[in-house]
Structures are given as C-alpha cells and as structure tokens.
Amino acid sequence: MDFRDGAHNLYHIIVAIGYLGLQLLWYFMQIIVSVWYHISIVGKLRYLAVVIESEEAHQTSKVIKLLQWLDSVGVKNVCLYDMNGVLKKSKDTIFQIMKNAKSIEEVNEDVTHHAPDHMTLEFVSYVDGKEAVAKAANLIFVENFKRHDIGGELDHQILLESHLNQALQIVGCKGPEPDLLLVYGPVRSHLGFPPWRIRYTEIVHMGSLNFMRYGSLIKAIYNFTKVRHNYGT
Amino acid sequence: MFSLRLPIPLEKTLITSLPKTSTTYSAYSGMTRFQVCHRYLSNSITKRGTSVVAFQDEADGEIFVDEDFLEVDPLPVELQPELMPKHVAVIMDGNGRWAKMKGLPTSAGHVAGTQSFKWIVKLCYSWGIKVLTVFAFSMDNWIRPKVETEFLLNLFERSILSQVEECKRKGIQISVIGDTSKLPKSLKSMIANAEETTKENPKFQLILAVSYSGKYDVVQACKSVAKKVQDGLLHLEEINENIIEKELETNCTEFPYPDLLIRTSGELRVSNFLLWQLAYTEFFFNKKLWPDFGKDEFVEALSSFQNRQRRYGGRH
Numbered sequence: 001m002d003f004r005d006g007a008h009n010l011y012h013i014i015v016a017i018g019y020l021g022l023q024l025l026w027y028f029m030q031i032i033v034s035v036w037y038h039i040s041i042v043g044k045l046r047y048l049a050v051v052i053e054s055e056e057a058h059q060t061s062k063v064i065k066l067l068q069w070l071d072s073v074g075v076k077n078v079c080l081y082d083m084n085g086v087l088k089k090s091k092d093t094i095f096q097i098m099k100n101a102k103s104i105e106e107v108n109e110d111v112t113h114h115a116p117d118h119m120t121l122e123f124v125s126y127v128d129g130k131e132a133v134a135k136a137a138n139l140i141f142v143e144n145f146k147r148h149d150i151g152g153e154l155d156h157q158i159l160l161e162s163h164l165n166q167a168l169q170i171v172g173c174k175g176p177e178p179d180l181l182l183v184y185g186p187v188r189s190h191l192g193f194p195p196w197r198i199r200y201t202e203i204v205h206m207g208s209l210n211f212m213r214y215g216s217l218i219k220a221i222y223n224f225t226k227v228r229h230n231y232g233t
Numbered sequence: 234m235f236s237l238r239l240p241i242p243l244e245k246t247l248i249t250s251l252p253k254t255s256t257t258y259s260a261y262s263g264m265t266r267f268q269v270c271h272r273y274l275s276n277s278i279t280k281r282g283t284s285v286v287a288f289q290d291e292a293d294g295e296i297f298v299d300e301d302f303l304e305v306d307p308l309p310v311e312l313q314p315e316l317m318p319k320h321v322a323v324i325m326d327g328n329g330r331w332a333k334m335k336g337l338p339t340s341a342g343h344v345a346g347t348q349s350f351k352w353i354v355k356l357c358y359s360w361g362i363k364v365l366t367v368f369a370f371s372m373d374n375w376i377r378p379k380v381e382t383e384f385l386l387n388l389f390e391r392s393i394l395s396q397v398e399e400c401k402r403k404g405i406q407i408s409v410i411g412d413t414s415k416l417p418k419s420l421k422s423m424i425a426n427a428e429e430t431t432k433e434n435p436k437f438q439l440i441l442a443v444s445y446s447g448k449y450d451v452v453q454a455c456k457s458v459a460k461k462v463q464d465g466l467l468h469l470e471e472i473n474e475n476i477i478e479k480e481l482e483t484n485c486t487e488f489p490y491p492d493l494l495i496r497t498s499g500e501l502r503v504s505n506f507l508l509w510q511l512a513y514t515e516f517f518f519n520k521k522l523w524p525d526f527g528k529d530e531f532v533e534a535l536s537s538f539q540n541r542q543r544r545y546g547g548r549h
Contacts, residue, residue, distance in 0.1 A: 130474040130509065137455040139460060145469070160377040162446050164455070169307050187541065188516045201447065202501045203516060227501075 035086050044225045049079040049176025049178035049201070051193055056209040057086040063099050066184075067119070069214055071100070073221065077120045083191050085125035094121070104174055122175045129194040136167035167194060175200060180224045182217075184209040202227060256453070266537030269453075304324050306317035306359040316539040318492030320364040322358060324506055325350060327498030341383050345524035347392050354439060358405060364438045364488050368506045372412060389443065390420045398426045404436030409514055410482035411445030412453075429499055438486050445482075447508025454480035490514065493538045495531075497523045515541060 050066065057063065063080070070078055078089045087094075095101060101119040140163055177197045181204070183190060188205040190198065204220045206212065308314060314344060317500065325346055346399030350367065357365045375382060393407065400407055407427045416424075424443075457480040461467040467476065483489040491507065491514045499520040503511060517534040 085510040132476045141459055189513055192512040
C-alpha cells in the first residue's frame with residue numbers, strides 16, 4: 001500500500017511539474033512572439049490610419065477596444081477617420097478611457113519619433129481632406145498676391161508640391177502619410193480620407209467594425225511588415 | 234442550320250491564303266519570343282459567327298491572332314448590364330516580375346502587358362463601360378534605368394500609333410493625362426495627333442496616364458486656379474474644392490471619378506494615382522501579375538463590384 005501511495009503521489013508530482021513546465025513554455029513563447037511582433041512592427045509601422053464608416057463610428061466602445069488592441073501590439077501613432085466627424089465628437093470619451101493617449105496637437109516633436117510611452121491620436125474627417133487642400137491653396141494665393149501688392153513678383157507657377165505641404169501644416173493638417181490604412185465598414189473604399197496623404201499607403205479592408213477580430217488585426221499588420229515598397233523603380 | 238454559339242476550333246474554319254504579317258514583337262531586337270495568345274484562340278468565335286483570321290508566323294510556328302478583326306465580346310451571364318461601372322481605373326502592375334518569373338528580359342514583360350491592356354480595352358468597350366483610365370507610366374517611374382524608360386515610351390508610342398485609326402473607326406476617344414513636358418517630341422506629337430483624330434463622337438473613352446502623379450494633378454489644378462484669379466476670372470473667396478476639381482486633368486471626361494480601381498500583382502496601394510478622384514472608388518486588388526490578368530479576372534472584379542454595397546457616406 002505504501003509503495004502504491006508513493007507511486008501515486010510521484011505520478012501526481014510529475015504531472016504537476018509537467019503541467020507547470022508546459023505553462024511556462026507557453027508564456028515564454030507568448031513573450032517571444034510579442035517581442036518579435038513589436039520589433040517587426042515598431043520599425044516599419046510608424047503611422048497607422050483607421051477609416052471607419054460613419055454609421056459604425058458611433059460605436060465608441062468598439063473604437064476604444066480597437067485602440068487598446070493596437071496599443072497592446074505596439075502601434076502608438078493612430079489616425080482615426082470617418083467622413084462625417086463622428087469620431088471627432090467622441091474624442092473626449094476616448095481620451096477619458098485611453099489615459100496614456102495624447103492628441104497630435106499636444107505633441108511638439110515629429111509624431112513618428114516620439115517616445116513610445118504613450119499613444120498619439122489624430123482625429124480627421126472629410127473637411128481635413130479636399131477642403132483643407134483648397135484652404136491651403138487659398139493661403140498660398142493670398143500670400144502671393146500680398147507680395148505682388150507690395151511690389152513683389154506675381155507668379156502663379158510658384159506653387160509647388162512642397163508649398164502645398166507647408167500650407168497644409170499651417171491650416172492644421174499636421175499628420176504624416178500613414179504607412180497602413182485599415183478600412184472598417186461595408187465598402188472597400190477609403191471614404192474620402194485626405195487624398196494628399198495616401199500616395200504609398202497600404203490599404204486593407206477589414207470588414208464591418210461589428211465583426212472586428214484581434215487575429216485579423218494582427219494578420220493585417222503582420223502582412224504589412226512583409227511588404228517591400230518599390231516607389232516606382 | 235449549324236449553330237455558331239459554341240467555339241469552333243480554328244482548324245475547322247475556312248482559312249484560305251493567309252497573308253504574312255510581321256508581329257509587333259519583331260520590332261524589338263534582342264527579345265525572346267514567347268507564346269501569349271492562347272486565350273484569343275479559346276474565344277475565337279462570337280455569337281454572331283464572326284470568324285477570326287489567324288496569322289501563322291512561319292519563322293517559329295507560333296500563331297498570333299490580330300484582335301483588330303475581333304468583334305464585340307458578349308457580356309458574361311453573371312454580370313448585369315445596368316450595374317456596370319461607368320469608369321474603371323487600372324494600375325497595370327507586375328510586368329517586370331512576370332518577365333523575371335519566366336526568365337525573360339523586363340522588356341518582354343512590358344510587351345506581354347500590352348496584350349492584357351488591349352484585351353481590357355476591348356472588354357470595357359464591349360460591355361458598356363464608358364471610361365477606362367490606365368496608369369501607363371508614373372512620374373515616379375522616371376527613376377528607372379534610362380534603357381527601360383526609353384523602351385517603355387517607345388512601346389507606348391508604337392502601340393498607340395498602330396491603334397489610332399482603329400479607335401477612330403470604333404468611336405474610342407483617346408485622352409492622355411500627365412506631365413508631358415518630359416516626353417520625347419515624337420511621342421508628344423503622336424499624343425496630340427491621337428487626341429485630335431479620335432475626339433469626335435466617342436462611344437468609349439480611353440484615358441492614358443503617362444508621366445502622371447496624383448499630387449502633380451492637384452498642383453497643376455491649383456496653378457490653373459491661380460491663373461484664373463490673376464486674369465480676373467475668379468475671386469479668391471470663390472476658391473473651394475469644387476473649383477479645384479474642375480481644373481484636374483481628369484476633367485477631360487464626363488465621368489472623372491472612377492467607380493472601380495483594379496490593381497494587379499497583389500500590391501495594396503494606389504501609388505500616387507488619381508489621389509483626388511478616388512474618394513468613393515471601390516478597390517479591387519488582384520494577385521495576378523498584369524500580363525496574366527485576363528477576361529476571367531476582369532469578370533471577377535466586375536462581379537465583386539456589382540455585389541458590394543455602395544454607399545457614399547451621405548455626401549451624394
């Protein structure tokens with residue numbers, strides 16, 4: 001009986017040690033995978049844009065959950081867009097819950113180079129796209145005509161891409177070109193996201209926000225890290 | 234009475250004496266020949282029984298089909314004519330990778346790509362699409378080796394030159410958008426001639442984006458607006474996005490905004506193409522390389538477009 005009890009206890013100890021070992025191995029692998037994701041992502045994905053169809057953008061809790069997922073995988077700079085400005089109205093609620101997030105207006109340095117201790121959020125709508133380009137162009141025209149009025153050259157050909165870039169910054173469009181743009185909604189379209197900012201942006205349609213999945217998000221981001229940009233070559 | 238509904242193998246058609254013809258490929262020395270025409274053979278006979286004339290190249294036994302003799306391609310049953318997009322835009326990506334996979338020089342990929350291009354023009358024309366815009370040469374492509382850019386522009390010039398009269402006959406209007414200042418004189422002259430020749434009574438418009446970038450388009454539109462202000466035609470207070478839109482180069486068409494954008498080769502970006510115009514455009518990204526993009530893939534893109542729910546966010 002003693003032998004049997006001893007064998008029984010030994011068996012249980014071995015099983016417990018084995019189970020503990022497997023758990024430790026599992027946590028260790030999770031840490032390795034997370035670190036590997038962070039290393040893959042942080043270098044390549046400097047700025048992420050999320051486009052949400054305006055009707056779905058009313059689901060603030062889902063938007064916050066999405067931001068928390070992004071934060072957990074190391075994506076710190078996020079631009080949120082919906083056409084009608086619904087997300088802009090939810091800004092305060094989002095910042096109340098995302099306590100480690102700051103608005104892009106509060107960040108003085110280049111948003112893609114700040115320390116990763118907080119998230120930077122930018123809220124954008126249709127008025128920040130084509131209307132902003134029209135305002136920026138208007139600003140350049142006004143400056144040009146002012147210079148002409150005080151004896152300077154009037155040269156409408158002076159308008160270059162770089163001038164529009166600078167003017168857009170002045171009218172309040174501070175955000176850089178996103179590396180990746182995720183579209184949540186029924187339509188595979190970017191729904192008017194600022195056109196000046198999507199030259200080489202990868203665009204991925206994620207489906208409805210109602211059915212968003214953590215796994216799909218990770219997959220989209222991971223696939224992006226494997227992309228090689230030719231830039232015309 | 235025999236039916237011509239089913240495709241009839243070419244060897245059973247009445248083909249008498251076949252005139253010899255030099256292929257478009259032979260104009261480019263040093264290029265390896267390759268077989269690209271198999272899909273033309275499988276769609277050789279239309280419902281109306283128009284026969285296809287096959288030209289056999291005696292040099293190496295390859296058969297090339299001159300698609301100038303092909304009639305309108307019937308609409309597949311899975312597509313609904315009332316739901317066809319009015320304007321389709323295409324980024325024809327993957328020629329170089331296609332050639333590399335086949336062990337061919339890059340130039341061979343571009344030549345193969347022109348066949349896919351001609352095919353998609355024919356299908357758009359046949360199926361009631363009003364406008365097709367293709368990204369033939371990006372402003373960003375100028376950084377490629379000079380040999381390649383010269384070859385591409387030469388290929389472009391020859392392709393258009395050979396199709397201008399056919400386009401005029403079929404009511405296909407050719408328009409070119411982009412910064413043409415960097416293009417060779419002969420090409421600029423050919424473009425002007427093609428646009429002038431084909432501008433009357435168009436049933437279909439083909440827009441070729443050459444040396445084009447979306448940002449360039451917006452900048453040139455703003456310059457045009459500034460000139461109008463300077464000339465007293467506009468006041469500064471009147472400038473808004475609609476004024477800028479009217480000056481974009483895509484204003485050469487009645488339907489300047491693409492309903493559907495197709496990009497091949499698996500890349501998921503617009504690469505500085507029609508940035509302003511793509512706000513509500515549906516994207517269809519296909520993994521096939523451009524020379525392999527054919528009728529089946531185009532039907533898949535159109536079918537996907539027709540099935541999706543299209544919403545404009547309350548702005549239209």
